[in-house]
Amino acid sequence: MNLQFVVDGLLAGSMIGLGAIGVTLTYSILRFSNFAHGDFMAWGAYATLAVVGAVGAMFGKIAPIAPLSFGWPLIAAVVIGMAITGLLALLLDMVLFARLRAKGQAIIVVMASFGASMALRSLLEFIFTSRPTYFSRAIQIAMPVGFGIRITPDQIALLLLTAVLVLGVHLLMTRTQTGRSMQALSQNAALARIVGIDVAKVVRVTWIVGGALACVAGVMIGILIQIRPFMGFDMLLPMFAAAILGGIGSVPGAVLGGLIIGMAEAGAVQLIGAEWRAAVSFIILMTVLFVRPIGLFGVRER
Amino acid sequence: MSQTVLDVRDLEAGYEPGVPIVRGASITVDKGEIVVVLGPNGAGKSTLIKAIAGLVPITGGRVLLDGKDITAAPAHTMVRLGLAFVPQTENIFPLMSVEDNLKVACGILKPRETPARIEEMYAAFPDLARQRKTAAGNLSGGQRQMLAVARALIVHPKVLVLDEPSAGLSPKFVSMVFEMLAGIRKSGVTILLVEQNAKAALAIGDRAYVLVEGKDRHEGVASELWNDPVVAELYLGQRRLDHERDRHSRKGGAA
Numbered sequence: 001m002n003l004q005f006v007v008d009g010l011l012a013g014s015m016i017g018l019g020a021i022g023v024t025l026t027y028s029i030l031r032f033s034n035f036a037h038g039d040f041m042a043w044g045a046y047a048t049l050a051v052v053g054a055v056g057a058m059f060g061k062i063a064p065i066a067p068l069s070f071g072w073p074l075i076a077a078v079v080i081g082m083a084i085t086g087l088l089a090l091l092l093d094m095v096l097f098a099r100l101r102a103k104g105q106a107i108i109v110v111m112a113s114f115g116a117s118m119a120l121r122s123l124l125e126f127i128f129t130s131r132p133t134y135f136s137r138a139i140q141i142a143m144p145v146g147f148g149i150r151i152t153p154d155q156i157a158l159l160l161l162t163a164v165l166v167l168g169v170h171l172l173m174t175r176t177q178t179g180r181s182m183q184a185l186s187q188n189a190a191l192a193r194i195v196g197i198d199v200a201k202v203v204r205v206t207w208i209v210g211g212a213l214a215c216v217a218g219v220m221i222g223i224l225i226q227i228r229p230f231m232g233f234d235m236l237l238p239m240f241a242a243a244i245l246g247g248i249g250s251v252p253g254a255v256l257g258g259l260i261i262g263m264a265e266a267g268a269v270q271l272i273g274a275e276w277r278a279a280v281s282f283i284i285l286m287t288v289l290f291v292r293p294i295g296l297f298g299v300r301e302r
Numbered sequence: 303m304s305q306t307v308l309d310v311r312d313l314e315a316g317y318e319p320g321v322p323i324v325r326g327a328s329i330t331v332d333k334g335e336i337v338v339v340l341g342p343n344g345a346g347k348s349t350l351i352k353a354i355a356g357l358v359p360i361t362g363g364r365v366l367l368d369g370k371d372i373t374a375a376p377a378h379t380m381v382r383l384g385l386a387f388v389p390q391t392e393n394i395f396p397l398m399s400v401e402d403n404l405k406v407a408c409g410i411l412k413p414r415e416t417p418a419r420i421e422e423m424y425a426a427f428p429d430l431a432r433q434r435k436t437a438a439g440n441l442s443g444g445q446r447q448m449l450a451v452a453r454a455l456i457v458h459p460k461v462l463v464l465d466e467p468s469a470g471l472s473p474k475f476v477s478m479v480f481e482m483l484a485g486i487r488k489s490g491v492t493i494l495l496v497e498q499n500a501k502a503a504l505a506i507g508d509r510a511y512v513l514v515e516g517k518d519r520h521e522g523v524a525s526e527l528w529n530d531p532v533v534a535e536l537y538l539g540q541r542r543l544d545h546e547r548d549r550h551s552r553k554g555g556a557a
Contacts, residue, residue: 180406187395195407195453196381
């Protein structure tokens, strides 16, 4: 067996994990499964692509930072893309989810998120066509790192970026007043208001954080694989599996869940064939729901 | 002349439009007082206090805090306005540590004041200081109540409002909670509480109101109210009837 699946799994796990953070936060704080979350990834990737194009048009061609396949324009574009995706999530909440939430039926909000997912995806197909596109067509040479494993500079950079972002979100959740407010809101919304937490503000932060991380995950997929309107929707099942595996509401759980699913998928591709890849997250999801429905880091409701 | 902190006038409130549960209740709380609201089950005591705290829609009347109109202000602005509320149940965040439960309530304090204020709370509630890293859900019933009260006090409220602080506690903890409230009043905090446990509440209270069918029907000095014939009829009589009925139904069940 070739150990290359470790690197592939870590990368897939990073993308799934970054997306799953958003899923788990929306689920625990707003109490609904947002099926449009995958499409935030695609929107993030396309928004970043558009900004890269705009930067290219304004400043001409800027050489990539060796040995990476991308340069400063992409890095700056990701930051702008994160803001755009965060605002997109916020806007969607304002025009759609918040109004339905006020009516108080979670299932309606979930169905609305399905509709939003389709609308967002179709809009991307309309604007950018459904033909796959790329941030860069340059081919990177993977370096051997021993044990038969090869890794490209891009992959190393993106794994490091994921680690930094996850640590950042974890610190936000545990060390800041905003993070404590988010925890409080997920545990008892009525009490959160009583102790002076502005629920609307915390909800806004939740959408912005979730949207921004989805954008990064989308750009990662764009750099390592390709950009297409369905790229995020295809991540939906693994993301939900990761969030549930990790325990709803837990940021470290979502990331660990993502890594486990990513590894399992990559391992399955090698062991039993690529056509089983999608089945893996489904099987893991089912197993968790049967064996430990609260997930790895979940806590039983009291 | 004592200064009125909380002034509730002809309050009407209820969960559904057209179905008021509180029907014109008026109460006042003076600075440094403990005021108790008593009443039979279903009199609207909890609804009254929740309406004051901004948790139940108000359809009529006014709530003034230090002369400022806070009627139906959004619940999350109440601590900033000076009113801290302790709900009857689920009044802590069970998965957060004791310390985080206190910290999360410090949103309106200046960040650099927060650590010192938390230490003050630990000094006042040594039980909490010993368990600062414990998940609040693992505390005993009495300690949970203590944490909920500490969390409300941490923002220097003008008035502390409690919904049945003794509900669901074992007798040992009930006396502990009332001793704690008496101690808090000594430190100068104004308190309004709703209670089922009339005897214990009247023992620490200064004045009390009896609420019946959503209206304040009687007011008096707490220590005298227990023996007041009107109260006996309005409230305690009701309880005596309840007792009789309970005994009766139990007998009936046995037969």
